[in-house]
Amino acid sequence: MVFSYAALRRFPDVEAPNLQAWDATDELLVQHALAAGVAGEEIAIVGDEYGAITLALADAGLAGLRVHQDLATGRRALARNAEALGLAGFRSHELEASLFEGARLVLLQLPKSLAELAEITDAVARWAAPEVTLIAGGRVKHMTLTQNEVLARSFEHVQPQRAERKSRLIVASSRREVSASPPFPVTARIEVPGRDELLTVVAHRGAFAGAKLDIGTRVLLEVLVAAGTGATVVDLGCGTGALAATYALTHPEARVIATDRSAAAVASARATMHANGAIVDVAHDDAGSEIPDQSVDLVLLNPPFHLGASIHTGAATRMFEAAARILKPGGQLLTVYNSHLAYKHELSRVVGASEQLHRTSKFTVTRSIRH
Structure with a gap:
């Protein structure tokens, strides 16, 4: 058959x-x-x-x-x-x-x-x-x-x-013969907004942006210095963990959770936390599915807009829905995205009232308050 x-x-x-x-x-x-x-x-x-x-x-x-x-x-x-x-x-x-x-x-x-x-x-x-x-x-x-x-x-x-x-x-x-040790992960020391000391970033194979700080995350960190605080914070789709590590190091009183659906990203984020002495719970999870409803004060999000090789808005919408589910009423979602995607209306519909906090030639940062 x-x-x-x-x-x-x-x-x-x-x-x-x-x-x-x-x-x-x-x-x-x-x-x-x-x-x-x-x-x-x-x-x-x-x-x-x-x-x-x-x-x-x-x-x-x-x-x-x-x-x-x-x-x-x-x-x-x-x-x-x-x-x-x-x-x-x-x-x-x-x-x-x-x-x-x-x-x-x-x-x-x-x-x-x-x-x-x-x-x-x-x-x-x-x-x-x-x-x-x-x-x-x-x-x-x-x-x-x-x-x-x-x-x-x-x-x-x-x-x-x-x-x-x-x-x-x-x-x-x-x-062929291989080198004595595997070529991955790779490590780099980078400057991050809101922190005087360099951050060590560790990256396995397909982790987004590798051992660098992607432009969107940098823009979000610049805004985060003044705009976002919370007792329980989630980096949803954490990649190498640069965002979560920076937040944890600059807000040691907060409980920080980092999740990603990519095993390569999770391995990278765990290594990044270890390299910097950052206390962060890192989980291999799908859109924060293992995080309890209405348990989070602040969500940080740099959403994808690809599903494999296909461009599909459903990838971002799933992340917005996840943020809405785990945020407490009145909790904040800080989102950075390519400005041409114009996600503000969708964020307002799915999460709650949304405002633009910052905009560059390429990226927009919004704050959404969970209704």
Whole structure:
């Protein structure tokens, strides 16, 4: 019986008519894996957004599959889809040795970030079986020659395949020798508004902005010095944790929570807190789902406007709804966003009365009071 990809859902991620839980790349990766005849316990899967690869292989009878998904939403979608389809035979891992040890075949949905790709391919070359083959795939419109160059740093043979249904696979084999220590995470010392001392930022692979302070966060910090205080503060979508760490260090009396749906971001934020001696609770969570309702005084937010490779306003709206849920009545949400997105009306609708606090040529900072 042919596996039904159409039965898969993205939930709890955003769902819409133009968003689906699989694409042709997933199907091509599954076809190549089944043709390779490798046992399930010798297969590692990376970047399986909603479980399409893992569950199709499990449905084909493979067991012992190892899978790494960066996003909390992806992990929850995989678990829900597996339960709905009555499938098992896989185990989730972080991006570490246990994911790859003994793996002879690694299936990879290509990430957007070249840094993330570099960390993944180094990990495969570092920990997988000597004879490992890495099959990476993506939508042709998002693929670049630079991705081949990154793969070639860790593998001697990198062979792009013919495009099919607007997707393409790349087969990498003959792993190269790796450095004595992994190239990630990276560390930098940066200046941040509101703090005299430099802040140490630690960044793994795909963490947004890497070991730098992105412009939006800098603008929000400039406003935060004068505009925001609270006994319980949440950095919603914390990235490397620069915002939460700065707040915690400048407001030691506050309880600060940092959450992100990206495992790479969470690992980065935890390392950033440790490097600076900042006391912050860091959680791998989807839009603060584990934070109790009406328990927070202040939410800090630099929302995304992409869902994978798609631009979709639902990404920001989910964050606004999360902030509205966890804020106490009268609590504040400080949001920074690209000015052309004009989120003020949406913030007023979802959260409460909103005002512009600051505006630059690129970014706007608003304050919303929870009604």
